[in-house]
Amino acid sequence: MSLGDKIKHAAEEAVxxxxxxxxxxxxxxxxxxxxxxxxxxxxVKQTGDxxxxxxxxxxxx
Numbered sequence: 001m002s003l004g005d006k007i008k009h010a011a012e013e014a015v016x017x018x019x020x021x022x023x024x025x026x027x028x029x030x031x032x033x034x035x036x037x038x039x040x041x042x043x044v045k046q047t048g049d050x051x052x053x054x055x056x057x058x059x060x061x
Contacts, residue, residue: 005049009042009045009046009049012038012041012042013038013042016035016039016040016041016042018035019032020032020035020036020039
């Protein structure tokens with residue numbers, strides 16, 4: 001997995017966290033839910049990155 005993808009996925013998670021927090025603070029349930037969804041999607045992508053990296057370690061480049 002490229003470093004650029006890893007950075008992008010981490011940034012997506014950070015944006016989701018910010019949206020979720022702002023939604024909670026402002027009482028905007030829709031924004032909070034959107035943030036949670038963004039964060040969950042980013043976490044799935046990051047897990048995929050880790051699996052691909054582990055596979056590369058096991059099977060070689």
